[in-house]
Amino acid sequence: xxxxxxxxxxxxxxxxxxxxxxxxxxxxxxxxxxxxxxxxxxxxxxxxxxxxxxxxxxxxxxxxxxxxxxxxxxxxxxxxxxxxxxxxxxxxxxxxxxxxxxxxxxxx
Amino acid sequence: xxxxxxxxxxxxxxxxxxxxxxxxxxxxxxxxxxxxxxxxxxxxxxxxxxxxxxxxxxxxxxxxxxxxxxxxxxxxxxxxxxxxxxxxxxxxxxxxxxxxxxxxxxxxxxxxxxxxxxxxxxxxxxxxxxxxxxxxxxxxxxxxxxxxxxxxxxxxxxxxxxxxxxxxxxxxxxxxxxxxxxxxxxxxxxxxxxxxxxxxxxxxxxxxxxxxxxxxxxxxxxxxxxxxxxxxxxxxxxxxxxxxxxxxxxxxxxxxxxxxxxxxxxxxxxxxxxxxxxxxxxxxxxxxxxxxxxxxxxxxxxxxxxxxxxxxxxxxxxxxxxxxxxxxxxxxxxxxxxxxxxxxxxxxxxxxxxxxxxxxxxxxxxxxxxxxxxxxxxxxxxxxxxxxxxxxxxxxxxxxxxxxxxxxxxxxxxxxxxxxxxxxxxxxxxxxxxxxxxx
Ligand code: HEM
Ligand code: HEM
Ligand code: FES
Numbered sequence: 001x002x003x004x005x006x007x008x009x010x011x012x013x014x015x016x017x018x019x020x021x022x023x024x025x026x027x028x029x030x031x032x033x034x035x036x037x038x039x040x041x042x043x044x045x046x047x048x049x050x051x052x053x054x055x056x057x058x059x060x061x062x063x064x065x066x067x068x069x070x071x072x073x074x075x076x077x078x079x080x081x082x083x084x085x086x087x088x089x090x091x092x093x094x095x096x097x098x099x100x101x102x103x104x105x106x107x108x
Numbered sequence: 109x110x111x112x113x114x115x116x117x118x119x120x121x122x123x124x125x126x127x128x129x130x131x132x133x134x135x136x137x138x139x140x141x142x143x144x145x146x147x148x149x150x151x152x153x154x155x156x157x158x159x160x161x162x163x164x165x166x167x168x169x170x171x172x173x174x175x176x177x178x179x180x181x182x183x184x185x186x187x188x189x190x191x192x193x194x195x196x197x198x199x200x201x202x203x204x205x206x207x208x209x210x211x212x213x214x215x216x217x218x219x220x221x222x223x224x225x226x227x228x229x230x231x232x233x234x235x236x237x238x239x240x241x242x243x244x245x246x247x248x249x250x251x252x253x254x255x256x257x258x259x260x261x262x263x264x265x266x267x268x269x270x271x272x273x274x275x276x277x278x279x280x281x282x283x284x285x286x287x288x289x290x291x292x293x294x295x296x297x298x299x300x301x302x303x304x305x306x307x308x309x310x311x312x313x314x315x316x317x318x319x320x321x322x323x324x325x326x327x328x329x330x331x332x333x334x335x336x337x338x339x340x341x342x343x344x345x346x347x348x349x350x351x352x353x354x355x356x357x358x359x360x361x362x363x364x365x366x367x368x369x370x371x372x373x374x375x376x377x378x379x380x381x382x383x384x385x386x387x388x389x390x391x392x393x394x395x396x397x398x399x400x401x402x403x404x405x406x407x408x409x410x411x412x413x414x415x416x417x418x419x420x421x422x423x424x425x426x427x428x429x430x431x432x433x434x435x436x437x438x439x440x441x442x443x444x445x446x447x448x449x450x451x452x453x454x455x456x457x458x459x460x461x462x463x464x465x466x467x468x469x470x471x472x473x474x475x476x477x478x479x480x481x482x483x484x485x486x487x488x489x490x491x492x493x494x495x496x497x498x499x500x501x502x503x504x505x506x507x508x509x510x511x512x513x514x515x516x517x518x519x520x521x522x523x524x525x526x527x528x529x530x531x532x533x534x535x536x537x538x539x540x541x542x543x544x545x546x547x
Contacts, residue, residue, distance in 0.1 A: 029208065037485050041207075041493035043240075045247055045500075048485070070253050076483075108483045 002092035005100040006033050006051075020093020024101065025049035028087060035103040042088035044068050048108055049087035050075040051101035058082065060096045065089065077104030158195075158448045159184035166191055173433060173534040174475075177462035186448040194436070194455040195448075198462035200469035200487070202446045206437055206458050207492040210235050213437040213456060215494055230381035236493055242378055243497065245368035249300075249361050252500045258359035259300060263505040266295045267513045275517070279524075279545040286541065288514065289394035296505050297386050301379060302353065302360025303345065311383065314338045318384050339380070346376050386498050389431040392538030393506045396429040397421060398514070399539060400477050402523040407479050412515060420479045422507030427470075427486040428477045433461035433534045435490065460487040461537065520547030 004027050006014040014034075018027045028036035028049070037048035044067040053061065064072070068089045072079055083102075092099060161184055169176055177198055180187060185199035197203050206213045214235055231242035248254065274287045282288075294308040303311075317338040346362070350372065353363035361382060365375040401408040401421070411417045437456040442449065450456070464486045467474045473481065489496035496502070515521050523529065527543035 039485065039489075039491050040495040041491070043243065043247060043493065043495075045251065045497075046495065067248070067251065070251050074252050106483070108485055 002096065003098045004028075004092060006036070007054075007100065007102045008035060009103070009105055018092060021091055022093075023089070023091045024051060024087035024099070026088070027092075033103070035105075035107060036087055037107045038088060039108075040088075044071050044086060044089060047071040047074045047076070047086065050077055050104050050107060051085055051087045051090075052080055052083040052104065053085050053090075054100040054102065055083065057096070057099045057101075060099075061085065061090060075104070076106040076108055158450070159187040161187040161189050161196070162191075164189045164191055164196070169534040170532065172531075173461065173537065174465065177459060177465065178475075180459075181462060181466060186446040186450075189457075192457065194457040195450060196434075196457045196459050197445065198459045198466075199446065200463040200466040203458050203460055203463040203487055204491065205445060206456060207487070207490065207494075210493060212440055212443050214440050215239070215437060217436045217438045217455070230377040232381055232385070232494060239493060242370065242374060243493070245365050245370060246361050246378070246382075246497055249359060249364045250497050250501055252504075254359055255500050255504050259501065260504055260509065262299045263296055263509045264513070266292050266299070267510045269295075271514060271517050274514070279518075279547075282544050284398055284514075284542040284544040285391070285395050285539055288510075289391045289542075292394065292510050293387050293391035293506075296390065296501075297383065300361055300386075300501060301382060302349070302358060302362040303379075304349070306345065310341075311387065314342060315384055315387055318380070342380065342383070343376055346372075346379060350375060382498070386501075388536060388538065390498075390502045390506050392431040392536075393422070393426060393502065394510055394514075395539040395542045396431070397425045397506075397511050398521065398544065399523055399529075399542065400425050400429065404477055407477075411479070415512065417479060418508055418512050419503065421511075422503055423483075423486070424477060424479045424481065426488040427464045429537070430461040430464050430486075430488040431536065431538055432488070432490075433537050434459045435535075460490065461534070463487050518546035520545075522546070 001017040002020055002022070004016045004018060004024055006016075006028060008014075014028075014031070016027050016031050016033070023042060025036060025038040025042055027033075029038045036051070037046075039048045040046035042049075044065070050072075064085070068086050071086060072084055075084065085101075087101070090096075090099070161180060164176055164180070180196060180198040185202050186195060186197050188194075189196050197206055216233055216235055231239050234242065270288050270292050273291070274282050274284070277283070277287050290312070291308050294311045298306050298308070298311055317334045349362055350366040353360070353366040357363045357367055362375070362379055365378055368375075370378075401411070407421075411421055434457045437458055439450050439452055439454045439456065441452045444450070463469070465474045470481070470484055470486075485491075489499045521544060524543040524545040528541070529539060529543060530541045532538065532540050
């Protein structure tokens, strides 16, 4: 199992244990984590799964793809040049056994 | 099995008399197979293990579906509706749960006639991973950047062209649907698809013929003939266009499909899907927005003084008056939804127009039009992997271009109460005639 922590701006944290291969978006949506919408089901078409990855995990992430880059320009919350990612494009496991992200206040 | 297919694709696919797409409960289960859970206390309902809404009247749905939706949400948000031979899901939570699980709630709605109608299944009727292969081909065309850079100027040109037509008709004669919404939506789609040399009337006829085919439960040969003639016309055009775009790619959807490596039948099916699904809804959004703003003039005043409000106008209108009221799914196995047991193979109607007014999701003012309501996700474009591929295109072409330009051109634009307007439908609901006037 891999561990994902979603930090909310009110200080609450949702900590999930999920199967390797699960995306942050899918984990959040199936577990009802507030603030992650995931409207397009993970196709990098909606930008409603935006997260700010905590700096200590950034090195373990895959490169930002072309589609993801384009959609990061359309997030409802402000884009952070280093920390903004789409939750549907990041899967846990395989070198990323744990990750912590901050959930933006706006997704739509 | 008796061939009672009420649910059929209004776009013309599936729905001739041998397609048996929905099993009735009595065919799926022995009666009293399960303990009745939350049941209305009537004799007949007590025999089936789920709520039955036998009072739902299709004619009432067509004239104004919202009172029916409200009662369904209150009494039985997941209910078997005998008149439609489907389970209707009318709560936000229920619709959302269906969308999250494509393994149980498949979009591959049965009906072998679909293949006959199209030559292949379009993406809307596939599940992943097959769905993703088709969809991935068109997503790059329809992401916001390509829409803005390649298509916004085209959408603007088309809008201005038909504003001239509206002006010629004048404030005593103009019909916003006929003279503006319909031709703009059609021309936008011709361009976005890259169907060079196709005329607005031709697009409209194709889409009408497909829809007539859909209603062809009686297997009327003349309707099939028209439907097939339209398909043949389009296939002939694609026969030339596909190789052309393989040599000369551009920013259009057909070009993207032609260069995706998908087989011809697949490309053609998805072009037809887009012709069917990408025209009526944007058209209805033009008229819905003007209708809504004409009835909420204090909100209109604010919008006219602040262009930044147009996106909220689009979002609130598509929520409040959703052009696609319901879309179908089918259960692949027995399951439970909102406390209701559903048999395998059950036809499900995901009633997003109802979900979009659910007080449990939008609060007590869910039934009101308010562009200033807190942003809350809605289901007018569906959600999950079938989330409307054209949602950015529609928001841009209609919400940011066609409607704002009309208000700019015609100060005092509003519906004309002295001439009658007409609405039609619930699965697809929209204004079929909208007289407008201006100062
Ligand atoms: C060209 C490709 C399409 C095919 C092959 C197709 C196929 C079908 C089939 C077989 C059904 C019958 C389902 C049932 O058993 O109830 C159906 C129903 C339906 N389809 Fe399509 N469809 C297509 C395009 C579309 C598009 C583009 C939309 C809207 C975006 C759409 C919306 C619907 C709706 C709302 C129903 C339910 C109608 C009702 O039950 O009264 N379809 N479709
Ligand atoms: C306001 C306008 C529109 C509305 C309300 C709308 C609504 C929808 C809905 C509800 C679905 C999902 C149906 C289902 O899951 O069964 C859908 C799918 C689809 N729409 Fe739209 N639509 C609009 C405009 C457009 C436009 C302009 C295009 C073309 C560029 C388009 C192309 C499609 C396609 C290709 C699909 C199938 C996507 C898939 O299966 O992955 N739509 N639309
Ligand atoms: S879920 Fe839509 S972009 Fe990630």
